[in-house]
Amino acid sequence: MKKLINAIDDVVKEQLEGMAVAHPDMLKIHFDPTFVVRADAPVQGKVALISGGGSGHEPMHGGFVGKGMLDAACPGEVFTSPTPDQMYEAAKAVDGGAGVLFLVKNYTGDVLNFETAAELAFADGIKVQSILIDDDAAVKDSLYTAGRRGVGTTVLAEKIVGAAAEAGYTLEQCADLARKVNKYGRSLGMALTSCTVPAAGKPTFELGEDEFEIGIGIHGEPGRERLHMKTADEITEMMALAIIEDGAYSRTVREWDNEAGDWVEVELVDPPLQAGDQVIAFVNSMGGTPVSELYAVYRKLAEICNNKGITIVRNLIGPYITSLEMAGCSITLLKADDEILKFWDAPVVTPGLRWGA
Amino acid sequence: MKKLINAIDDVVKEQLEGMAVAHPDMLKIHFDPTFVVRADAPVQGKVALISGGGSGHEPMHGGFVGKGMLDAACPGEVFTSPTPDQMYEAAKAVDGGAGVLFLVKNYTGDVLNFETAAELAFADGIKVQSILIDDDAAVKDSLYTAGRRGVGTTVLAEKIVGAAAEAGYTLEQCADLARKVNKYGRSLGMALTSCTVPAAGKPTFELGEDEFEIGIGIHGEPGRERLHMKTADEITEMMALAIIEDGAYSRTVREWDNEAGDWVEVELVDPPLQAGDQVIAFVNSMGGTPVSELYAVYRKLAEICNNKGITIVRNLIGPYITSLEMAGCSITLLKADDEILKFWDAPVVTPGLRWGA
Numbered sequence: 109m110k111k112l113i114n115a116i117d118d119v120v121k122e123q124l125e126g127m128a129v130a131h132p133d134m135l136k137i138h139f140d141p142t143f144v145v146r147a148d149a150p151v152q153g154k155v156a157l158i159s160g161g162g163s164g165h166e167p168m169h170g171g172f173v174g175k176g177m178l179d180a181a182c183p184g185e186v187f188t189s190p191t192p193d194q195m196y197e198a199a200k201a202v203d204g205g206a207g208v209l210f211l212v213k214n215y216t217g218d219v220l221n222f223e224t225a226a227e228l229a230f231a232d233g234i235k236v237q238s239i240l241i242d243d244d245a246a247v248k249d250s251l252y253t254a255g256r257r258g259v260g261t262t263v264l265a266e267k268i269v270g271a272a273a274e275a276g277y278t279l280e281q282c283a284d285l286a287r288k289v290n291k292y293g294r295s296l297g298m299a300l301t302s303c304t305v306p307a308a309g310k311p312t313f314e315l316g317e318d319e320f321e322i323g324i325g326i327h328g329e330p331g332r333e334r335l336h337m338k339t340a341d342e343i344t345e346m347m348a349l350a351i352i353e354d355g356a357y358s359r360t361v362r363e364w365d366n367e368a369g370d371w372v373e374v375e376l377v378d379p380p381l382q383a384g385d386q387v388i389a390f391v392n393s394m395g396g397t398p399v400s401e402l403y404a405v406y407r408k409l410a411e412i413c414n415n416k417g418i419t420i421v422r423n424l425i426g427p428y429i430t431s432l433e434m435a436g437c438s439i440t441l442l443k444a445d446d447e448i449l450k451f452w453d454a455p456v457v458t459p460g461l462r463w464g465a
Numbered sequence: 466m467k468k469l470i471n472a473i474d475d476v477v478k479e480q481l482e483g484m485a486v487a488h489p490d491m492l493k494i495h496f497d498p499t500f501v502v503r504a505d506a507p508v509q510g511k512v513a514l515i516s517g518g519g520s521g522h523e524p525m526h527g528g529f530v531g532k533g534m535l536d537a538a539c540p541g542e543v544f545t546s547p548t549p550d551q552m553y554e555a556a557k558a559v560d561g562g563a564g565v566l567f568l569v570k571n572y573t574g575d576v577l578n579f580e581t582a583a584e585l586a587f588a589d590g591i592k593v594q595s596i597l598i599d600d601d602a603a604v605k606d607s608l609y610t611a612g613r614r615g616v617g618t619t620v621l622a623e624k625i626v627g628a629a630a631e632a633g634y635t636l637e638q639c640a641d642l643a644r645k646v647n648k649y650g651r652s653l654g655m656a657l658t659s660c661t662v663p664a665a666g667k668p669t670f671e672l673g674e675d676e677f678e679i680g681i682g683i684h685g686e687p688g689r690e691r692l693h694m695k696t697a698d699e700i701t702e703m704m705a706l707a708i709i710e711d712g713a714y715s716r717t718v719r720e721w722d723n724e725a726g727d728w729v730e731v732e733l734v735d736p737p738l739q740a741g742d743q744v745i746a747f748v749n750s751m752g753g754t755p756v757s758e759l760y761a762v763y764r765k766l767a768e769i770c771n772n773k774g775i776t777i778v779r780n781l782i783g784p785y786i787t788s789l790e791m792a793g794c795s796i797t798l799l800k801a802d803d804e805i806l807k808f809w810d811a812p813v814v815t816p817g818l819r820w821g822a
Contacts, residue, residue: 110657110677112697112758112794119761122697126760129767130780166757300467320467340469340479398752398790399817400523401469403483404476410486423487425816427784430755435790437469459782460756462820 109304111433116306120163120185127170131459134174141191143198144170144181155273155282156180156202159211159266160195161218162187164305165326167460168263168429174458175465177270179208186305186432187327189217195225199234207235207279207366211265211286213258214242223371226364237283240361241265243293243440245354246323246331255359257325260390260440261293263428264452267461271454283363289448291378294354296347297331297438299324299394303431322346326394326431326438340401344408347439352381352416381443383417388452390423390440395430397437402426405437413441422452428460466661468790473663477520477542484527488816491531498548500555501527501538512630512639513537513559516568516623517552518575519544521662522683524817525620525786531815532822534627536565543662543789544684546574552582556591564592564636564723568622568643570615571599580728583721594640597718598622600650600797602711603680603688612716614682617747617797618650620785621809624818628811640720646805648735651711653704654688654795656681656751660788679703683751683788683795697758701765704796709738709773738800740774745809747780747797752787754794759783762794770798779809785817 113119124144128137137144143160150156159169160182169181180198184190199208208229212222219240226236243261244250250257269286277285299321302311312328315321320343323331338346357378362371381387389409391402402425413420421444429438444452455464470476481501485494494501500517507513516526517539526538537555541547556565565586569579576597583593600618601607607614626643634642656678659668669685672678677700680688695703714735719728738744746766748759759782770777778801786795801809812821 110674110694110792112657112700112754112761114696114698114761122764123757123760126762126764126767130760130763130782164757166755166760171756300469317467337467339471341471343469395755396753396790396792397469398523398787399528399784400480400521400787400789403480403487403523404469404471405483406487407479407483410483425487427755430757432757433753433755433792435467435753457820463814463822465821 109309111306113306119306120183124170124183127459134457134459141194141197142183143194144173145198145201146173146175146179149179149202150204152204153206154204155206155277155279156204156208157211157266157270157273158195158198158202158208160190161213162189164432165429171460172266172458176274176454176456177266177458177461186307189215189221192221192224192228195222196228199225199229200232203234207237209269209279209282209286210238211262212238212240213262214240214255215252215257216254217252230369235279235366236364237279238364239283239286239290241290243290243295245294245296245351250325251329252327259297259326260295260392260429260438261290261442264293264388264390264440264442265289267456268448268451271451271456285447289442291376292443293440294351295438295440296350297324297326297394297436298322298343298347299434299436301396301435302328303395303434324436326429328431340404341408344405345412348409348412351439351441352418355380381418381441385443386419386421388422388442388444389420391425392429392438393427394434394436394438395427396433396435399426402437409439421449466666468663470663476663477540481527481540484816491814491816498551498554499540500551501530502555502558503530503532503536506536506559507561509561510563511561512563512634512636513561513565514568514627514630515552515555515559515565517547518570519546521789522786528817529623529815533631533811533813534623534815534818543664546572546578549578549581549585552579553585556582556586557589560591564594566626566636566639566643567595568619569595569597570619571597571612572609572614573611574609587726592636592723593721594636595721596640596643596647598647600647600652602651602653602708607682608686609684616654616683617652617749617786617795618647618799621650621745621747621797621799622646624813625805625808628808628813642804646799648733649800650797651708652795652797653707654681654683654751654793655679655700655704656791656793658753658792659685660752660791681793683786685788697761698765701762702769705766705769708796708798709775712737738775738798742800743776743778745779745799745801746777748782749786749795750784751791751793751795752784753790753792756783759794766796778806
């Protein structure tokens with residue numbers, strides 16, 4: 109294992125310290141428990157958007173803290189869920205009186221811990237909503253997941269809902285928008301190589317010299333299948349069609365009800381993409397794949413969408429939700445209506461995503 | 466070799482096609498000869514800034530074409546200099562009557578071909594200036610270079626001089642500023658792994674499981690030495706001190722003289738950094754190293770600068786001048802005066818670098 113790290117136990121802490129020193133204008137970092145908050149938190153009267161999860165996916169989530177995106181991020185150790193006290197303390201630190209919205213990627217540990225944090229925050233008088241992101245069309249259940257995993261749509265949701273919160277949306281409006289973004293977003297990933305978790309010291313899995321894996325998870329969870337290497341066009345087509353031809357996805361999720369002061373079950377159905385849809389297309393590097401290769405993927409993706417009658421109206425291309433130094437990429441297509449596009453285009457100033465200001 | 470590519474001969478062309486499809490609001494791409502121009506080129510009355518070089522360093526240079534940065538970029542094949550006709554045609558396409566400034570990284574092929582292009586453009590009545598970037602403190606001469614190589618300062622020069630051109634600087638003022646940025650900028654790189662040039666199909670060099678190379682070039686040219694793996698702090702200290710303790714650098718370069726219609730020799734001396742200096746600190750991924758590890762490097766770099774009395778007033782952290790999928794990083798420190806900071810902070814809208822608009 110060769111990485112630019114010091115002691116293995118200090119990896120996440122030191123990376124966060126580096127971020128704090130680099131971006132004091134955008135964010136601040138608390139330790140014990142650890143969470144990242146925007147520099148001007150709490151913003152009075154604004155809904156506070158909080159996400160988090162295991163580290164190793166940078167810039168997500170800490171790099172998306174700042175004006176127009178997240179109010180707080182709770183980083184766990186590498187590929188390890190953060191604890192409820194991180195989320196609870198973050199909620200108290202950023203609540204500006206309008207409530208907090210948790211954006212939770214669907215991994216069992218994240219879900220459980222964010223649920224506990226929601227209950228603790230509610231008990232303190234903070235209004236809470238919690239929306240699950242489960243957009244990975246690759247597999248139904250996975251190593252750390254009941255149901256679909258939460259992947260690329262998370263980045264888009266953080267941007268879009270962050271802008272809505274900035275614009276004065278109420279907690280319920282922010283939750284509705286987050287639910288819609290998740291409903292309209294679908295992703296699929298692939299890996300050319302494994303990554304190496306520092307504490308493990310060896311690759312999470314092995315891929316042969318002529319192999320890739322389609323449908324891989326962002327922690328190296330098994331995907332759909334391992335195949336002999338193909339061209340960028342062939343791989344892009346496999347990924348794009350898996351997303352575009354994915355059927356309706358139905359499941360039951362738990363959401364917090366501030367009136368009842370309890371969890372309620374909500375039936376959700378994500379409709380498939382169809383001809384005539386406008387989308388935001390997000391081509392993401394898993395970390396080790398350079399942006400040049402992402403453009404080859406984007407070229408084919410644009411052609412496929414065009415042939416399917418799907419119009420790409422915005423795009424995001426680069427390393428935004430990574431798996432350490434894993435080589436590979438993911439594609440996310442998010443059906444975009446006027447509300448989504450308006451908040452996508454709004455200004456954002458974070459270390460990882462910035463435009464319009 | 467596993468990469469997201471199709472036929473090896475089409476790699477650069479298809480990546481550029483992807484970029485053109487993704488960013489029509491920012492840039493356009495011409496083929497045969499190949500060059501990237503900003504979408505609204507030529508901008509009448511504005512100095513046009515042109516750079517270029519071998520591909521494989523994305524987002525540099527094509528990803529830096531757009532408002533507030535480059536007017537044109539000329540991409541060669543991977544790690545191969547572009548040809549004079551690319552640069553000449555680009556100059557004709559973007560000249561808005563105020564002349565063109567070539568920013569040329571110091572590699573023998575790039576230098577020769579940009580010189581030919583300058584002569585051709587001048588013969589067509591276009592005012593030309595050509596400024597060499599030679600900021601790599603690692604080695605005096607190198608595999609493809611007489612004198613120091615041009616590396617990370619190029620990105621900063623493109624941003625700063627691009628903003629000055631946007632603000633109405635004359636060709637001579639732009640050239641003076643570019644010369645100053647190069648004078649004040651110093652870089653050093655390191656590699657954890659090699660990269661693989663698609664046409665070669667195998668790694669450019671081999672590094673052992675416990676080795677890194679300090680002072681590496683962006684094409685995998687040999688650096689100062691290969692060492693057993695060290696911690697991020699130790700590696701950062703080696704790199705930072707090599708830059709901070711670098712002495713004055715004197716050499717003679719050729720610049721174009723529009724009055725004489727010929728090349729003239731110019732004596733240049735870059736002074737060393739010293740306590741009291743303010744700097745822009747640029748921590749760059751060579752492609753395969755994720756941004757999380759760059760923050761560990763930045764953390765130590767900030768501490769070292771502080772101890773040396775050097776104040777980091779701005780930073781840039783991410784993959785901006787890469788070597789395909791090479792793992793490793795580089796550090797650039799650019800002494801920054803008010804003029805440099807003003808143009809650093811100015812708006813920029815390119816695929817690879819964007820803020821303020």
